[in-house]
Amino acid sequence: MSEPEVLLSIRNLVQTFNPGKRNEVKAIQDISFDIYKGETLGLVGESGSGKTTTGRSLIRLYQPTSGEIMYAGNDIAKLKHGSKAMLDFRRKVQMIFQDPYASLDPRMKVQDIIAEGIDVHHLAKSEQDREQQVQALLEEVGLNASHATRYPHEFSGGQRQRIGIARALAVQPEFIIADEPISALDVSIQAQVVNLLKDIQDRQGLTYLFIAHDLSMVKYISDRIAVMHYGRLVELASADEVYNHPLHPYTQSLLSAIPVPDPSLERHRKPIAYSAAEAEDDGKQRDLVEVYPGHFVFASEDEVAGYQNAAKESHGTQSVSQEQ
């Protein structure tokens, strides 16, 4: 395989809300990572850990407190409002928002919500072409043509989420930030949407940042997974690594909390508790360190050897742990 091409590069990103005030929130505390062209990077973690804020920073909805975000080699902080480069960026990078209720304009019909981007970026050749594109998009996300003339409040939660997905796909983007795009959907439609996102990725070489807390779906769709806790990345590795050889205690706790669709097993599942006091907040200086090829953990200097050993041990017993 050739060296993967970096599409997005995030360096020392810090996002503080209301800095210096009483209600200051350190939503992102110095994170650095790359997103490769054509990959799906999953971003998981506790509610309030900064996942949405990360996504919003990447589409420049927020001005970062400090740090740098490069998209295809260009510093996105330097894009000028109204410039051609900015308009281009706004088309290429789309976000599917977490809250399907708040993100759709209640006064607009579904067909106009979906076609908004098509109009802004002049992507339809004619009125008829626009209509056809909208219908194709509706079908692609599992809705039907009769839905085009309805208003958002006339849909169920899951149906609204699919309208948001159709809207993002409408402008033929390169990079999609999907912020919990499937948690409001039933499992079969989740599967449909995930398959759909994968198909489009294969066809058009799209890159995804997939934010979610449904860990079984994230594992399935992601090439690599970043685990966030309290504004920091605590673990970053391939999906298989994170699930089969989790090293950071927060990741281990998170995985142990996943409910399984099996009542007999569910009655006996014992989640592992996590204490941030020991692994994050004891005052030690910590960084993301590569402790096994491609496997990074948020660790202090004196913890590195322990994680390296744990990784080796975990890999040594792989065949046993997989059989369970």
Add this chain to the structure above:
Amino acid sequence: MERILDVKNLEIDFKTYAGTVHAIRDVDFHLNKGETLAIVGESGSGKSVTVRTLMGLLASNAKIVGGSVDFEGKDIVQMSEKELTHLRGNDIAMIFQDPMTSLDPTMTIGKQVAEPLRLHTKISEKAALAEAVRVLELVGITNAKARLKDYPHQFSGGQRQRIVIAIAIINNPKILIADEPTTALDVTIQAQILELLKEVQEKIDTSIIFITHDLGVVAGIADRVAVMYAGKIIEYGQVDEIFYNAQHPYTWGLLEAMPTLETKSDRLYAIPGTPPNLINPPAGDAFAARNEFALAIDLQQEPPFFQVSPTHAAATWLLDPQAPKVTLPPEIQRRHQIWEEKFANKGVNA
């Protein structure tokens, strides 16, 4: 087993620009006292509309075409707005699908949690706030007394959902309806909230209707499960009966679509096709067009419920004695085998 709620032949339409949506089409179910009933099913199948009916909270373009909801000898469908207000304040409480919009951003948490008490009992403001502190602590808000004057935006998503639960339980409702209460939460907080609901259920002996898409959550919390498709319940049974002995092809599809951490294949199983248009629901079984096991009769005649056990029934022609035997999908075979080994012949405690 004592029934606390009995829903019979419920039918609800919505008027829309495109035509009349037949959203609920003859729904029948009951809730036993003290149990947790999970409702699962396709997005848009009518779960939220069904439970909103139980509280008299339907949208203005909705029309209850028929049916009844019996609660303690009274039909909720026939209740006046005044009776409904009393019902909502005292007997049935709901945690909504969207926690962010169910709190008032301009009102302190203390006021919001104490409000149901103030509205529905003759308690003093001071006593109501003391009670609010007690309930907030019950749902795990630490330092609750000091936080009474805080506003919703000063709490995290998980905390806000706990506050919503506190409001719902402060009057010790007999029935608690939770419409996807944990969908917006991460698994750790979700686990805490589910644990909390179980504790509350024991403490105030309430019955719970729980809507979720997460079959893992259902496996952990439900006593019984009802599966909805296109405005109907198509299968119901005890939790083990649904997970290990499902009979309806739609239920099979749901169980198959759930990836496990072991899922390796390149594509997930998804039920083919799209949900039917509820403006012109198809003749026969609404699932037939997407059902690889559909029989000729499915396209003409709606299947009745076939009883599988005293507690388990499914509306599919596959259960008709004359139906051909079908080969089950592998995941369903695996589950049925667990059923044979663990549960069959041992009797499920009804």
